Amino acid sequence: MGYEAWILLTGSLVGISCGMIGCYLIVRRMVMLADAISHSVLLGIVLAFLVSQSLNSIYMLIGAAVIGLATTIFIQWLYASGVPEDASIGIVFTTLFAIGVILISLFAKDVHLDVNHALMGEIAFVPWNTIVIFGAEIPKATATLLGITVVTLLFIIGLYKELKITSFDAALALTIGLPVTFIHYLLMTMVSLTAVGSFDAVGAILVVAMFVVPGSCAYLLTDRLDAMLAISALVGVLSAVSGYYAALWWDVSISGSMAMMGGVIFLLTWIFSPRYGLISKWKKSSTPLKEQEG
Amino acid sequence: MKYGLKMFAGMLTVAMISACSSDSSSGGSSEDETIKVTTTIAQIGNAVEEIGGEHVEVVSLMGPGIDPHLYQATQSDLKKLQNAEVIFYNGLNLEGQMHEVFENMSDHTPTVAIGDTLPDDVLREDMEDDNKTDPHIWFDIEIWKTAISNITDTLSEEDPAHAEAYQQNEEAYFEELDELHDYAKEQTANIPENQRVLVTAHDAFNYFGNAYDMEVKGLQGLSTDAEYGLADIQDLVGTLVSKNIKAVFIESSVSEKSINAVIKGAEKQGHNVTIGGELYSDAMGEDGTEEGTYIGMYRHNVDTIVKALK
Secondary structure, three states, rough: OOOOHHHHHHHHHHHHHHHHHHHHHHOOOOOHHHHHHHHHHHHHHHHHHHHOOOHHHHHHHHHHHHHHHHHHHHHHHHHHHHHHHHHHHHHHHHHHHHHHHHHHHHHHOOOOHHHHHOOOOOHHHHHHEEEEOOOOOEEEHHHHHHHHHHHHHHHHOOOOOHHHHHHOHHHHHHOOOOOOOHHHHHHHHHHHHHHHHHHHHOOOOHHHHHHHHHHHHHHHHOHHHHHHHHHHHHHHHHHHHHHHHHHHHHHHHHHHHHHHHHHHHHHHHHHHHHOHHHHHHHHHHOOOOHHHHH | HHHHHHHHHHHHHHHHHHHOOOOOOOOOOOOOOOEEEEEEEEEHHHHHHHHHHHHEEEEEEEEOOOOOOOOOOOOOHHHHHOOOOOOOOOOOOOOOOOHHHHHHHOOOOOOEOEEEEEEHHHOOOOOOHHOOOOOOOOHHHHHHHHHHHHHHHHHHHHHHHHHHHHHHHHHHHHHHHHHHHHHHHHHOOOOHHHOOEEEEEEEEHHHHHHHOOOOEEEOOOOOOOOOOHHHHHHHHHOOOHHHHHOEEEEEEEOOOOOHHHHHHHHOOOOOOOOOEEEOOOOOOOOOOOOHHHHHHHHHHHHHHHHHHOO
């Protein structure tokens, strides 16, 4: 496969895995979690550096994953104790990020240490950073994302009912004896692993966009969770593919342009969605009441 | 759920088809005899042009005004990497995660980190810690010459037919660099000894200071992305006031906001500091201008510094 194909495939896999997980975050009003993690991982890489005294990417990834997980757990704690979702996200990530900044100025001032360098990947370089798996040479990031996508699919298919009920009706889930808290934490673990793994492969902006935008499009298009998941993944793939060609056209950053195309697709959905779109709303409100009833 | 899975399978097919159909011709076929070279920073690109002359075709990933610490790849960089027959990069952690990519590519394409072969004793570093090596090696001409001689060696290996030409070009270029070095030494000697303090936004000029006997103070750390603390500002202000330094410098690739805080701080203590001018640190000037070449940019820096501090 040529280098274009690897980039398209990698972008599409980010779209599918982050897009599907993002659906659950949207219905739980926690969609900015990915953005929060993209900031709090700074603490992770600083701690990893302080412990290992090395900028090796493996240590950075482990540090980021640990702090990513901690971020989601802290947020879940605060939320469970009654702090609103958005506030708990804001409190946790700003605090962790700030601790990271302070630790850098205290202990690692002379080190070339920043999140962009140490953790965030660049989708443009994906095709050239390869590993050999079963005799085939494939890009490391593509392999990582393939793994993440498979785990995400297994997670969603295996716990489909449980995730659905706990997301939409936690009270009902409790009364029928589902381990609601456990499922919450499991989902949060999935979010942080998906986020950190994808950060390492393709960088922050694309990952955050793919968590938020495809799910939001799907949310405007359907009321069924299964359809929402599928549409979300589809929008993720469309954003990646159209974004790649937009980047080719304008010669700009590939991940930036994939994220931008997500925004364009959302705009179209928002205007034209048959049920919740601007046009259909406008039609509904301009139709005389009698006709609507009749 | 079934409905969802079906759609999902369909979608993956779409992704795969679009992925495969876009499989464009792989570049690298050379109708002409030139070696296609890709470099990260333009400083290295410039050196390759000088040494390779007409036998190479050079493109740089990081053009004028682009801070390598904050570089973002664009679509056309893919082709630059794909078509490259030789890749030169700085190394010493300047290009961050790209190093991993280059090391990986070295299986098919010669990739050379020109800074990585420098002996430890010429590099400014904390001896206990490899991560603290200063990557801005192009600011000491002697060190830079050692680094870019790697270019000559690599080109000669790849293209033995023109090895002699490369050697000659290197000699000619080194002569120019020696002249530049002498010029810089002469000029900086004009600065009164107690004024030889170079205050800049980020720590890029340590090699420069070392070469010309100047004390260097940077507000930010080695990376332009580092945060600076209150103590850093106060520390700098203290130095400016106590040594009665006339000017501080801004950098083409770093915002001047940070250095303004220092100027204001010195003002409060009754010491007037001016901005001595803009120095090229990590990025060179626009293509086609004097400052778009290594020598032009270096000369600009020397002149700016000397004029402001003399």
